Amino acid sequence: KNNSFCQTIGIDYPIIQGGMAWVAESTLAAAVSNAGGLGVIASGNAPVEFIKEEIRKVKKLTDKPFGVNIMLLSENADEVAQLVCDEGVKVVTTGAGNPGKYIGKWKEHGIKVIPVVASVALAKRMERVGVDAIIAEGYEAGGHVGEITTMALVPQVVDSVNISVIAAGGIADNRGVAASFMLGAHGVQVGTRFLVAEECIIHANYKKKVIDAKDIFTMVTGRSTGHPVRILRNKLARQFAKLEKEGASPEKIEKLGSGALAKAVREGDIDQGSLMAGQVAGMVSKEETCKDIIQDLMNLSELKGRLDLF
Numbered sequence: 530k531n532n533s534f535c536q537t538i539g540i541d542y543p544i545i546q547g548g549m550a551w552v553a554e555s556t557l558a559a560a561v562s563n564a565g566g567l568g569v570i571a572s573g574n575a576p577v578e579f580i581k582e583e584i585r586k587v588k589k590l591t592d593k594p595f596g597v598n599i600m601l602l603s604e605n606a607d608e609v610a611q612l613v614c615d616e617g618v619k620v621v622t623t624g625a626g627n628p629g630k631y632i633g634k635w636k637e638h639g640i641k642v643i644p645v646v647a648s649v650a651l652a653k654r655m656e657r658v659g660v661d662a663i664i665a666e667g668y669e670a671g672g673h674v675g676e677i678t679t680m681a682l683v684p685q686v687v688d689s690v691n692i693s694v695i696a697a698g699g700i701a702d703n704r705g706v707a708a709s710f711m712l713g714a715h716g717v718q719v720g721t722r723f724l725v726a727e728e729c730i731i732h733a734n735y736k737k738k739v740i741d742a743k744d745i746f747t748m749v750t751g752r753s754t755g756h757p758v759r760i761l762r763n764k765l766a767r768q769f770a771k772l773e774k775e776g777a778s779p780e781k782i783e784k785l786g787s788g789a790l791a792k793a794v795r796e797g798d799i800d801q802g803s804l805m806a807g808q809v810a811g812m813v814s815k816e817e818t819c820k821d822i823i824q825d826l827m828n829l830s831e832l833k834g835r836l837d838l839f
């Protein structure tokens with residue numbers, strides 16, 4: 530289709546795979562890129578050497594564009610921000626912060642920069658510093674979230690900037706894609722649905738929890754630490770909630786959570802692991818290839834008839 534965002538990035542479908550820490554590595558990113566979307570390698574808190582290896586691997590697995598996500602709360606953010614320049618990465622997405630200080634260097638290297646924002650204010654600041662597009666992520670998303678829903682945030686961001694807006698948070702099938710375009714977005718970012726992709730390397734226990742989840746099975750923890758994070762309800766989530774109710778210190782809460790995401794992804798510890806997932810986990814019901822997921826997300830013609838309903 531004549532989608533300016535797809536043409537800018539050089540992808541067939543306006544679908545970005547979420548840069549999910551510990552989850553999005555070269556296998557998943559390459560499968561998404563080979564299926565016509567934008568695969569993204571997540572840096573999370575990983576050391577720069579690990580990310581360099583994943584970038585080398587993805588280059589062997591696909592000739593298509595791919596991105597690298599930089600989680601700006603990571604103490605390695607500065608090093609990874611330099612690595613993407615050294616490795617000739619074409620697209621960078623960012624999360625959990627303001628990438629303003631890196632934009633100049635990235636633009637010198639011709640990198641397309643697509644920050645995630647959770648507010649109109651940050652969207653405007655990002656357009657002013659010259660980013661290429663903006664991912665507006667709503668409260669429905671898994672992981673670190675803002676406080677506004679996708680349905681409310683996306684049209685307000687669309688109205689406040691002149692660059693492409695990508696909708697994220699609560700998008701898991703063709704209806705969410707179609708709705709996002711009606712809100713004025715030029716593309717979508719999808720995370721939770723790719724958690725159960727065949728090419729996603731997370732532990733089978735984690736995938737099963739996502740597949741078995743119902744609509745109300747996620748909760749937001751860690752508000753008191755200033756970093757609200759949406760995860761599936763489990764023992765760890767209940768411990769977080771208890772600590773917060775007791776007014777425990779942010780350090781104590783973060784201590785409980787540290788390494789918890791790795792426990793879930795690597796060891797499949799579904800009780801003490803941090804099972805990050807969005808509110809659409811309830812509609813993610815089976816493991817599929819990235820190709821089938823993307824084909825399903827883009828099966829939009831069957832929805833056109835709904836325009837006659839109003």
Ligand SMILES: O=C(O)COc1ccc(-c2c[nH]c(CNC(=O)Nc3ncc(Sc4ccccn4)s3)n2)cc1
Nearest residue numbers: 602624625626627645646647651666672673674675756
């Ligand atoms: O205004 C500013 O200066 C920056 O404010 C912001 C506030 C929020 C965001 C934001 C919301 N959502 C996203 C993109 N999504 C994410 O970043 N999702 C994440 N999931 C797990 C993560 S790991 C983590 C999380 C918290 C604490 C420690 N580690 S990051 N970015 C971006 C910018």
